[in-house]
Amino acid sequence: MPRSQTGQPGFLGFVHRRRRGAELFLLIQALVVGIGGYAAVGIGVDGEVPTNILTYGGWLALLIIACHVTVRRTAPYADPVLLPVVAALNGLGLAVIRRLDLAEIAQAAGAGREPKTFATDQLIWMTIGVGLFIGTLSVLRDHRVLQRFTYTSGLAAIVLLLMPIMPVIGKETNGARIWVDLGPVGMQPGEVAKVLLVIAFAGYLVVHRDALALAGRRFFFVDLPRGRDLGPILAMWLISLGILVFQHDLGSSLLFFGIFLTMLYVSTERPGWLVVGAALFFAGAFFGYQVFGHVQSRVLDWLDPFRAWDDGSQQVGLSMFGMSWGGLLGRGLGAGRPDLIPYAESDFIVGAIGEELGLTGVMAVILLYGIIVERALRAALVCRDGFGKLVACGLGVVFALQVFVVIGGVTDLIPLTGLTTPFLSYGGSSLVANWVIVALLLRISDQARRPVPDLSSDEPSEAETTQVVKFA
Amino acid sequence: MNKPIRTLSLFCGLLFLVLLGNATYLQYVKADDLNGNSLNRRVIEASFARERGAILVDGDPVAESKKSDDRYEWQRTYPRPALFAHVTGWFSFFSQSGIERAENDVLSGDDPQLFVTRLVDLLSNAQPKGGSVELTLDPAAQRAAYDGLLALGEGTQGSVVALEPATGRVLAMVSVPSFDPNKLASHDLTSVRDADAALNARKDQPKLNRAIQTTLPPGSTFKLVTAAAAIEEGLYGPESQVPAGASYQLPLTSNEAGRVTNATGNACNPSTVTLKFSLEWSCNTTFAKIADELGVDKMREMSEKFGFNDTSLLDLPGQAKSAYPGDLDRAQTGLSGFGQSNVRATPLQMAMVAAGIANRGEVMRPHLVDEIRSPDFDSLGKSKNEVYSRAISAATARQLTDMMVGVVDQGTAGTARIPGIRVAGKTGTAQTGRDDIANYAWFVSFAPADDPQIAVAVMIQNSNRVNSEISGGGLGGPIAKAVMEAVINR
Numbered sequence: 001m002p003r004s005q006t007g008q009p010g011f012l013g014f015v016h017r018r019r020r021g022a023e024l025f026l027l028i029q030a031l032v033v034g035i036g037g038y039a040a041v042g043i044g045v046d047g048e049v050p051t052n053i054l055t056y057g058g059w060l061a062l063l064i065i066a067c068h069v070t071v072r073r074t075a076p077y078a079d080p081v082l083l084p085v086v087a088a089l090n091g092l093g094l095a096v097i098r099r100l101d102l103a104e105i106a107q108a109a110g111a112g113r114e115p116k117t118f119a120t121d122q123l124i125w126m127t128i129g130v131g132l133f134i135g136t137l138s139v140l141r142d143h144r145v146l147q148r149f150t151y152t153s154g155l156a157a158i159v160l161l162l163m164p165i166m167p168v169i170g171k172e173t174n175g176a177r178i179w180v181d182l183g184p185v186g187m188q189p190g191e192v193a194k195v196l197l198v199i200a201f202a203g204y205l206v207v208h209r210d211a212l213a214l215a216g217r218r219f220f221f222v223d224l225p226r227g228r229d230l231g232p233i234l235a236m237w238l239i240s241l242g243i244l245v246f247q248h249d250l251g252s253s254l255l256f257f258g259i260f261l262t263m264l265y266v267s268t269e270r271p272g273w274l275v276v277g278a279a280l281f282f283a284g285a286f287f288g289y290q291v292f293g294h295v296q297s298r299v300l301d302w303l304d305p306f307r308a309w310d311d312g313s314q315q316v317g318l319s320m321f322g323m324s325w326g327g328l329l330g331r332g333l334g335a336g337r338p339d340l341i342p343y344a345e346s347d348f349i350v351g352a353i354g355e356e357l358g359l360t361g362v363m364a365v366i367l368l369y370g371i372i373v374e375r376a377l378r379a380a381l382v383c384r385d386g387f388g389k390l391v392a393c394g395l396g397v398v399f400a401l402q403v404f405v406v407i408g409g410v411t412d413l414i415p416l417t418g419l420t421t422p423f424l425s426y427g428g429s430s431l432v433a434n435w436v437i438v439a440l441l442l443r444i445s446d447q448a449r450r451p452v453p454d455l456s457s458d459e460p461s462e463a464e465t466t467q468v469v470k471f472a
Numbered sequence: 473m474n475k476p477i478r479t480l481s482l483f484c485g486l487l488f489l490v491l492l493g494n495a496t497y498l499q500y501v502k503a504d505d506l507n508g509n510s511l512n513r514r515v516i517e518a519s520f521a522r523e524r525g526a527i528l529v530d531g532d533p534v535a536e537s538k539k540s541d542d543r544y545e546w547q548r549t550y551p552r553p554a555l556f557a558h559v560t561g562w563f564s565f566f567s568q569s570g571i572e573r574a575e576n577d578v579l580s581g582d583d584p585q586l587f588v589t590r591l592v593d594l595l596s597n598a599q600p601k602g603g604s605v606e607l608t609l610d611p612a613a614q615r616a617a618y619d620g621l622l623a624l625g626e627g628t629q630g631s632v633v634a635l636e637p638a639t640g641r642v643l644a645m646v647s648v649p650s651f652d653p654n655k656l657a658s659h660d661l662t663s664v665r666d667a668d669a670a671l672n673a674r675k676d677q678p679k680l681n682r683a684i685q686t687t688l689p690p691g692s693t694f695k696l697v698t699a700a701a702a703i704e705e706g707l708y709g710p711e712s713q714v715p716a717g718a719s720y721q722l723p724l725t726s727n728e729a730g731r732v733t734n735a736t737g738n739a740c741n742p743s744t745v746t747l748k749f750s751l752e753w754s755c756n757t758t759f760a761k762i763a764d765e766l767g768v769d770k771m772r773e774m775s776e777k778f779g780f781n782d783t784s785l786l787d788l789p790g791q792a793k794s795a796y797p798g799d800l801d802r803a804q805t806g807l808s809g810f811g812q813s814n815v816r817a818t819p820l821q822m823a824m825v826a827a828g829i830a831n832r833g834e835v836m837r838p839h840l841v842d843e844i845r846s847p848d849f850d851s852l853g854k855s856k857n858e859v860y861s862r863a864i865s866a867a868t869a870r871q872l873t874d875m876m877v878g879v880v881d882q883g884t885a886g887t888a889r890i891p892g893i894r895v896a897g898k899t900g901t902a903q904t905g906r907d908d909i910a911n912y913a914w915f916v917s918f919a920p921a922d923d924p925q926i927a928v929a930v931m932i933q934n935s936n937r938v939n940s941e942i943s944g945g946g947l948g949g950p951i952a953k954a955v956m957e958a959v960i961n962r
Binding site: 110262265267269306309317320321322323324325326327328336337340358363366367370377389390396397401407408411412413 | 473474475476477478480481484485487488490491492494495496498499500502503504505506507509511512513514515517518543
């Protein structure tokens with residue numbers, strides 16, 4: 001790499017910096033969170049540092065350093081903050097899941113049954129996720145390549161979304177039909193579908209944005225789109241309704257519709273789409289509330305979490321108890337009773353963090369997510385191509401919506417929906433998909449922050465040996 | 473496309489701000505509320521896991537936590553369960569009562585005064601411990617009261633409350649039948665449920681703290697309030713002639729039910745006697761007439777100065793309200809003059825009446841907690857003696873005291889006489905008016921009359937005796953005497 005191109009003012013005074021050293025510095029702090037959290041869990045529960053701290057810490061460090069080296073090699077200008085934030089969240093999630101495992105092991109020993117643990121699986125999933133992260137960054141040297149797969153990924157996403165409702169492989173868990181059972185492993189195809197959908201939307205919108213943006217009429221100071229351009233939005237609305245109807249999955253239907261709507265708005269720059277979309281969303285939500293018992297009970301549980309306590313609808317209430325018990329500073333890792341919260345290792349992991357790490361911990365987690373979203377949107381802002389802008393924007397909004405829906409759900413801000421908390425929750429599909437999302441965001445930010453090749457240079461360059469076709 | 477992206481980032485920022493705000497609301501603003509929710513198992517689990525402070529009487533624990541090797545680390549035990557059950561209350565997985573509930577913050581270590589201790593524990597990684605609570609009870613008085621009630625035999629339901637007149641300190645508080653709080657504090661939650669159900673099913677209600685939770689017509693002991701009002705109003709003095717007679721027809725009535733008669737023989741039959749004599753012989757006719765002359769408002773005012781119509785007399789939860797209703801008609805007011813009609817009082821309330829007279833008219837607020845201490849037994853503060861009200865003037869109090877000494881020396885309360893000491897007292901036998909429910913026996917007293925150290929109220933709700941054998945002097949007098957002696961001779 002020519003050193004002269006770093007640290008020098010480039011296009012419009014923009015200073016291109018690699019900041020890989022900063023990334024490494026932040027990554028070491030993230031490792032302290034992950035390994036320190038793991039050690040704290042051992043001290044909190046058993047009174048001693050876990051014996052396998054070295055192998056565990058070594059493995060975690062190896063994964064993180066592998067990520068860093070890959071970024072250094074393949075995406076040197078990528079955003080230096082994203083990876084450390086993700087590493088910190090993933091490490092914290094592992095520690096908290098380990099903490100819940102220890103409670104489960106103690107309880108299972110008391111009841112004389114086999115404990116159901118998650119931490120080891122999660123570490124394996126993280127390894128796979130990091131592998132895919134490295135693979136994505138190594139193989140995909142330019143995100144614009146993805147635009148070629150607009151319709152392929154759209155189709156794949158739809159197939160994935162349909163899989164859970166297919167007879168043999170689809171399976172219902174806790175009232176939502178969002179799982180696929182493929183022999184030894186189960187997966188939630190929706191987690192993968194959301195990445196593919198963002199790519200498909202971006203590819204479609206970047207081509208059709210003018211038609212969607214310019215045609216239409218003004219109605220009460222709002223630019224409304226043309227009827228026939230409403231096609232995609234209606235189709236998306238129907239798909240999300242379908243997910244709500246057939247899979248009983250409020251969270252995903254809200255998420256998919258929300259992503260599409262915001263990407264439509266960003267590509268067309270017309271708030272009218274938001275008005276139409278929001279109207280459709282509320283119509284759909286109202287319809288769902290009227291027709292489906294599970295939507296109604298979720299809304300009633302939200303209004304009064306202690307309403308149906310004796311009928312078993314306790315999860316939000318239990319999570320709120322956990323968080324209030326944690327208070328400002330928390331009970332300390334290993335010193336609370338997060339095992340009293342159902343699904344604490346997946347949907348309700350924020351409740352467990354709130355109990356043992358307190359409001360401080362919850363705020364730190366929310367802020368870390370905020371940083372991810374902010375970094376994604378920043379990549380979208382500086383990105384030079386429309387497709388990249390839309391993908392980065394869509395992925396950022398995926399994060400924002402998912403985090404808002406999940407954390408809002410477990411803290412009784414909005415009705416509870418079943419989504420995972422990115423990087424924290426136990427869940428293979430989610431973790432792997434999110435690592436790929438981070439790889440894509442890093443790729444786009446690398447492209448965006450990289451200096452523009454100086455084509456006016458007199459120096460003979462590699463480019464001149466081949467024919468360069470310039471478009472106006 | 474940058475403008476909508478900027479708008480979008482503002483929107484996302486807003487979403488996260490709302491999340492932060494809601495988390496703050498949940499974990500800071502609403503946290504106490506949620507932690508107090510009875511559905512929240514964590515709080516009680518945590519108190520079970522923690523070393524709870526002791527409840528002490530004269531330095532000896534009457535409730536303490538001992539190391540346990542089952543699923544919870546500390547076991548709450550009550551070394552003298554029956555004697556102190558109603559004061560300590562119980563500490564079970566499902567509920568608490570008595571001091572265990574009233575002083576839960578101190579005992580569990582959550583009280584703000586224990587903040588420094590908590591901080592030190594946190595920093596030194598020590599297990600947090602609760603502070604201890606020292607009670608005002610006098611062990612000898614408590615024992616005398618309990619033994620006295622037990623001596624009345626199987627099936628006795630009753631209560632004794634003793635106060636230190638000058639301070640309001642509760643020296644004895646006993647209720648029978650009692651129960652074993654150890655059974656409710658067990659870590660075997662099934663057996664706790666069974667024990668609780670068995671206690672609740674019993675007809676004689678052993679869990680009831682009759683000292684503060686049972687109100688009964690106070691009978692003739694209420695004549696002290698009537699007499700206090702009469703003297704305070706300047707209506708009569710101790711030596712004034714007051715109306716008496718064998719019977720008195722209440723205003724607004726003409727039938728047999730409206731005719732007041734006396735319980736104690738022919739002593740009250742002259743048409744007028746002195747007020748002192750009337751109190752000594754407990755003439756119903758006199759006090760019915762006086763109450764009517766005073767009127768319902770004056771009677772209620774005087775009652776309330778002694779603590780009637782108030783549920784916050786003591787630092788214990790769950791007090792019943794001693795009632796002097798404000799809407800009595802003239803006939804009912806007349807009946808109220810000797811503690812009938814709808815007048816109802818707890819033993820604590822009647823002890824306050826006696827203590828108020830003993831303390832020269834100044835009623836002190838009763839309290840059970842003497843001092844709270846840190847886990848290291850450093851004092852975190854003694855309870856202050858608080859004036860509840862100035863019910864009557866010192867002069868009135870002196871006149872009433874003399875009259876009450878007369879009741880013991882010459883009248884119905886002879887059973888409470890202590891050789892060499894002037895004792896002031898008043899008996900009461902409240903008629904239930906029903907053959908299937910026994911009359912209630914009351915006895916209030918204080919001693920020594922010149923320098924009162926203790927005021928006692930004894931209430932016997934049920935004693936398995938026929939009504940002709942039930943009288944305040946007969947049943948309550950000896951118990952009151954024993955309790956007073958326990959304090960005076962200490």
